[in-house]
Amino acid sequence: MKNLILLIWMAILVSNVSGQSKKETNYLDGKDLVGVWQRNFQAVGNGLQQNFRFFPDGKFEVHFADEQDDARDIYQLKGTYRLVKNALYLTIRSRVVYENGKMEISGSNEDGNIFQYNGGVSREIPEPDPKECSSPIYLTIISKENAKLDNEVYFKVSAHDLKAVGINPADFQ
Numbered sequence: 001m002k003n004l005i006l007l008i009w010m011a012i013l014v015s016n017v018s019g020q021s022k023k024e025t026n027y028l029d030g031k032d033l034v035g036v037w038q039r040n041f042q043a044v045g046n047g048l049q050q051n052f053r054f055f056p057d058g059k060f061e062v063h064f065a066d067e068q069d070d071a072r073d074i075y076q077l078k079g080t081y082r083l084v085k086n087a088l089y090l091t092i093r094s095r096v097v098y099e100n101g102k103m104e105i106s107g108s109n110e111d112g113n114i115f116q117y118n119g120g121v122s123r124e125i126p127e128p129d130p131k132e133c134s135s136p137i138y139l140t141i142i143s144k145e146n147a148k149l150d151n152e153v154y155f156k157v158s159a160h161d162l163k164a165v166g167i168n169p170a171d172f173q
Contacts, residue, residue, distance in 0.1 A: 027085045030056075032144055035156050035172045042145070042155035044165055052154065054081060055172060060090065073097055075122065079130065087136035088149070094126045 039050040053061040062077040076096035082089040101120020140148040145156040159169035 028083070028139060028141055028144070028147065030083055033083055033088075036162060036167065037147070037149075037154040038157050039152055039154050042157075044157060044161040047165055048157070051157070052149070053172075058082070078124070079127075082132070083139075084136075086139045086141070088139055089132050089136045091130050091132045092127055093130045094124050096122050096124050098122050 033054050034056050035054060036048070037052045037054070038044070038048055041049055048063065051063050053063065058080050060079060060081045064075055074095050075098055077092050077094075078096070079093040080091045098117055098120055099122075101117030103115055104118050105115060137149050142148065142153075147154055147156075162169045162172075
């Protein structure tokens with residue numbers, strides 16, 4: 001009888017331990033993170049909205065918008081990333097700005113922006129002393145194609161939609 005109680009007790013302990021380890025694996029691995037993640041929308045439409053691009057070599061880019069849309073100084077951030085469970089650590093190595101253009105009222109209501117640059121060029125500016133950010137971005141997994149990065153919802157863009165906006169899906173393999 002003692003052996004039976006001990007066996008049941010051991011089975012309960014093993015069950016609890018294996019249940020806890022299953023909870024701890026609710027993270028995207030590096031392969032699942034690689035790709036383009038667009039904020040708020042799964043569909044691409046006329047072009048990508050704000051998006052993160054994670055490459056298999058540990059590099060990332062954040063694209064805030066089309067470089068001619070709206071009155072914005074920084075259009076991209078570039079750097080490296082490190083994923084530890086649900087914590088994403090970024091090192092920003094450069095920023096891309098758009099300059100020497102003429103600010104105008106947008107002629108289109110489709111993009112939702114009032115202003116746009118006309119003319120000008122983009123320029124990449126290296127960060128003088130890049131260091132990994134001490135505070136990570138926390139990932140909350142909703143599915144393999146939907147996640148929260150801190151408080152913002154992102155959707156993974158399909159290979160078909162990447163091709164539609166002129167991005168080569170092979171860049172993310």
